[in-house]
Amino acid sequence: MEFKDNIPIYLQIEQYLYRQIALGKLTAGEKIPSVRKLALELTVNVNTVQRALQQMNSQGILYTKRGEGNFVTEDTQLLAETKQSLINNELEQFVQNMERFGIKKVELVSTLENYLKDEGDQHE
Amino acid sequence: MEFKDNIPIYLQIEQYLYRQIALGKLTAGEKIPSVRKLALELTVNVNTVQRALQQMNSQGILYTKRGEGNFVTEDTQLLAETKQSLINNELEQFVQNMERFGIKKVELVSTLENYLKDEGDQHE
DNA sequence: TATACTGTATTATTTATCTATTACAGTAAT
């Protein structure tokens, strides 16, 4: 995985795992790769992986069986809520950022539509 | 100004100034507050302000008259391009992030519309 | 009981960010 500068890697790993869950690539109760495997895959130190997992653990998304591994929670409602919350945060941020550039809510949908239209043209 | 953790302050200052330009609160040729004033306003060290300004300087958005201050470029075309570029980047990021949560481009507009609708309801 | 996996903890080192402080240098007005 390529990491951006200026954002802590452990946060980017956390975001990555949240995305895997939102996409359903990690499902309820599923075992996730061991910290050492993740560290190899992501070419990152074990401690950095550990730090990302600790946060998700304390948020209840993951739970640990010591000696066995880390598992996605079986609380499907929490998973659904988490996914919805991630998307809502993304929308909220988007609206806020666009307003900071002077684009008001009423203009937002048409701005997005135009962007998607032009964007599509360029790739054809 | 309140700063977020996990993002370098000098970058947040840079973003802040870019926003001021995008909003037209800083216009072509205008003098911006001195590094010391900005440092006071933002309750931040002078060096940190300096670092933000250096980047914008090297990007041509600001220019320096030593002993006088920093000024917004008079290149109105560059300013317009920069503003458009900021907005496009924001849109690009948004589309990408939503796709990472499994929301495809075709669903994007309606997702945004629904969010704005529900969002408005809550505040009434 | 070995062996090979798991997670966890500790220590030391490096790098980036930020602050604080001091000093130097250019500009302008009195």
Added chain:
DNA sequence: ATTACTGTAATAGATAAATAATACAGTATA
């Protein structure tokens, strides 16, 4: 020339993030 602004540079210190290396502890299985 003095004063008061500007930007700039340099140094030292604090903290957070990340790496590296090592060790310890729980689980499962041959």
